[in-house]
Amino acid sequence: MDASEPTFTGTLDLIRWIGWAQRKAGEDWIRARELSHEQAFVLGYLVRSPGAIQRDIAQMTRTSAASVSSLVQGLERRGLVERRTEGGDERSKRVYATPDGAELIAGFDTAMAATDETILAPLDEAERAALHALLTKITAVLPQPTRS
Secondary structure: OOEEEEEEOOHHHHHHHHHHHHHHHHHHHHHHHHOOHHHHHHHHHHHHOOEEEHHHHHHHHHOOOHHHHHHHHHHOOOOOEEEEEOOOOOOOOOEEEEEHHHHHHOOOHHHHHHHHHHHHHOOOHHHHHHHHHHHHHHOOOOOOOOOO
């Protein structure tokens, strides 16, 4: 190991390193599809929640309505989402992933499952179960993440 490379010896340093490897794999997958993290997140959300209104997207992404509008416009220009007027009300538009948008984002969960498998590959089933049990014990006493 080069002296300039970081040395990870603390338990939480090692956990952060694993998180970094997982996050980097996701970012590489997204970047290969010429998407930003936010665009990929919104596309995935729209596949799971078709017909969302922009206010819901803004709340879910914790961004402003203006940011969401710009994000949706960029995805719309690429043919990955479409806005539709519902019930004859021009002010109320719902956003849907197009078939091309859904197809572009479709393999993300599978890619991340493969990444998880690669990360855990050095462990046998008993070691995986022990690691899971230990991490579950630790996280049981931590505050729960919130979606506010």
